[in-house]
Amino acid sequence: MSDSAATVGAARRIYLDHGATSYPKPPEVIDAVVNAMREHGANPGRGAYRMALSATRLVFEARRSLAELMGAPDARDVFFLSGCTEGCNLMLKGLLSAGDRVVVSSMEHNAVSRPLHALGDAGVEVVVVDADRAGLVNVEAMESAVRAAPTRAVICQHASNVTGAVQPIADLADIAHENGALLLVDGAQGLGHLDVDVSTLDVDAYACSGHKGLLGPQGVGILYLRPGLDARELLQGGTGGGASEEPAQPMGRPERYEAGTPNTPGIAGAGVAARLLLAHGSEWREEEQRLFRRLKEGLLEIEGVTVFGPATDEECVPICSMVSDKLEPDRIAFMLDRTAGVAVRSGLHCAPWAHRTLGTLETGALRFGVGHGNTDADIDVALGALAEILR
Numbered sequence: 001m002s003d004s005a006a007t008v009g010a011a012r013r014i015y016l017d018h019g020a021t022s023y024p025k026p027p028e029v030i031d032a033v034v035n036a037m038r039e040h041g042a043n044p045g046r047g048a049y050r051m052a053l054s055a056t057r058l059v060f061e062a063r064r065s066l067a068e069l070m071g072a073p074d075a076r077d078v079f080f081l082s083g084c085t086e087g088c089n090l091m092l093k094g095l096l097s098a099g100d101r102v103v104v105s106s107m108e109h110n111a112v113s114r115p116l117h118a119l120g121d122a123g124v125e126v127v128v129v130d131a132d133r134a135g136l137v138n139v140e141a142m143e144s145a146v147r148a149a150p151t152r153a154v155i156c157q158h159a160s161n162v163t164g165a166v167q168p169i170a171d172l173a174d175i176a177h178e179n180g181a182l183l184l185v186d187g188a189q190g191l192g193h194l195d196v197d198v199s200t201l202d203v204d205a206y207a208c209s210g211h212k213g214l215l216g217p218q219g220v221g222i223l224y225l226r227p228g229l230d231a232r233e234l235l236q237g238g239t240g241g242g243a244s245e246e247p248a249q250p251m252g253r254p255e256r257y258e259a260g261t262p263n264t265p266g267i268a269g270a271g272v273a274a275r276l277l278l279a280h281g282s283e284w285r286e287e288e289q290r291l292f293r294r295l296k297e298g299l300l301e302i303e304g305v306t307v308f309g310p311a312t313d314e315e316c317v318p319i320c321s322m323v324s325d326k327l328e329p330d331r332i333a334f335m336l337d338r339t340a341g342v343a344v345r346s347g348l349h350c351a352p353w354a355h356r357t358l359g360t361l362e363t364g365a366l367r368f369g370v371g372h373g374n375t376d377a378d379i380d381v382a383l384g385a386l387a388e389i390l391r
């Protein structure tokens, strides 16, 4: 039996919900989290005694590893937050003001659409541009929306958490910059599954999760902000070190954006995860893509199943969604779990805009997310169980 098809009590467990969070985490990541709590339990950046200094070093090393993985020349432009949701809120609320106009894709997750809704109430004009039925952003349509009026920012995900479509980020960066706008990217599904190089992609901000493709623990997110880009911070508070008698939030990076005691164990795990990806990322990605193709091809062979996402030979992260003409997604997910121990997600995946784009807002869809640790057996058992349920 494979690692991910482990038994829990008497039940077989096949985890295919990597779009939500990766599982299981590599043992090195778990060890790093435990070791941070055991050996480096003091608060980083807040004392001169040895344990505080070792915690400070640990966070420093993790930041360096994440910067290297993301292609950020200066690690001080990389901030540790609670998740990608916080990163999206920070880049949107920190950079947009009443009177600004933004152009955004129709595939965005609630981590983007909800802050934009709040900003819309506060006087930001939000122009939503429809993607196609595979969830792919239309570059020409985005460009004409940007050209139609002065635009402060173009906002787009790196990859869809519903269809796996990889968006044309470098093209959008050109369009944004040629028109005096910023490009702000929700990279929740990008980091770990794609080569993310913020310098080559030429993004102004890139928010991502520590707990999905990166393979770190939950409760960690990472935001890259281009040097010199003056985003307002979401939180003010203690940052340790420096002139703590000053009433105003310090403007230096990264402390401006990291008020309060950080999630040191989570950051330690994310840092080790980044080092693992630097060492093994391309090999692991190749394997998850192979398994994903096997899954997608199998799904397409089941009668009455419609799969949403780019064609099998197009670039996508290992996520796809499907509906069946026989059973509701919720029912299929329930039966996959109960009959074969297969964990998949049904519903709207926190992305109602995306489901409106795909025409699945009423029913939602069943989402498969393949990731590190999955095996051929996982895919075959899931496909066999699904075919049986839909027979």
Ligand code: PMP
Pocket (backbone or CB within 6 Å): 019, 020, 082, 083, 084, 085, 086, 109, 111, 157, 159, 160, 161, 186, 188, 189, 208, 209, 210, 211, 220, 221, 350
């Ligand atoms: N954006 C996308 C595209 C996502 O898939 C997710 C997670 N489902 C998020 C943002 C939010 O990420 P986090 O859980 O790290 O806050």
